[in-house]
Amino acid sequence: MKAYVYVSPKKSVLDPQGQTIQRALKKLGYQGFDEVRQGKYFELTLNSGVTRTQAEADVERIANNVLSNPVIEEFRFTLEE
């Protein structure tokens, strides 16, 4: 099973990396981009001994405690067989 975790800065938090990319795009001639936000992306490979329910609980806990900072970031995840 694979778990995909996406961590991004909360809407209320400034994202200077994203702003820099957005300005760079403008300078390069791409006018159509109003906003860019950068986040992190994790691909976790689970071994076959883990049930889906267990995987969901584990990945949720890991995303919250290890992979993201809940003060300034939010996350979502998907599981795939």
Place this chain on the structure above:
Amino acid sequence: MKAYVYVSPKKSVLDPQGQTIQRALKKLGYQGFDEVRQGKYFELTLNSGVTRTQAEADVERIANNVLSNPVIEEFRFTLEE
């Protein structure tokens, strides 16, 4: 329109960040995770003047030239209205 770009290290490229996370998870008692790979995630907001065809071409070019290093990384993207 929104574009979501996912950049991850190529399968053939070592991912020391991911390996460190995997070892940390093991130490924390999560035994079920065989591999962790870390990548980047971008959320681009396009203004309404851009057509879908134009957006696809622009985002593909940006993902390849600006957001990723094609020597060691691969990317995929999705567009959403």
